[in-house]
Amino acid sequence: MDEYNEVPQSEEEAEEQAPRRPGTDLFEWLQLFLGCVIVAVVLFNCAARLTRVDGESMDNTLQDGEVMLIWSLGYQPEQGDIVVLNKTSAILPGWNEPRAIVKRVIATGGQTVDIDYDTGSVYVDGQRLEEPYIKEEMYRPPAATMQQTHWEVPEGSIFVMGDNRNHSTDSRHVQLGPVDTGYVLGKAVFALWPMEKLGPIH
16 A cells, blocks of 8 residues: 655744634734735825815816825926925915915025016027916016016026916015925826816826
8 A cells, every 4th residue: 555645844834734723814814904005195195195276377287176186205496397386485365364375486695587568488598498488478577576577596506487467476476586495395296186176286
């Protein structure tokens, strides 16, 4: 008679055959859930966050009430980017307290900005910008606080303007001016709400 030698079970096989203790599945799901929560907290505190557009200064690119995702991890502002600024040192007309504002980067540190209101043109380092994103032709603002037409942007700062130029308080205003990059919360990268606006932001 042949003798059969019993092959030792591997640890994996033994675990598969061993009865699972009550509550094991629930514990594993809780571990997974808590892991996801921790990742989400780290992500939205260090890399990205959600914010809502307040006002009409970025029409028609961004509209009042629109919810968007902004990216901050390792971000360095570049010309043309749409950024969210936490300008805590300025209280601009119509504000009761400092607030976050959404604007487009027109120039960065070391560049010059010139505005020709007669032609509605913006020049950076002497080159006229092509701006298909603005809502309408830009006119000279009536407020005396926005009559300056030439700026030299300091290193470590950015010059920002709204896409709705005729209804935007931005770096043209004497109370704001070029903004230190330390106030930049991040770049607006993706529109989330309303659903018809869902998609990348340009």
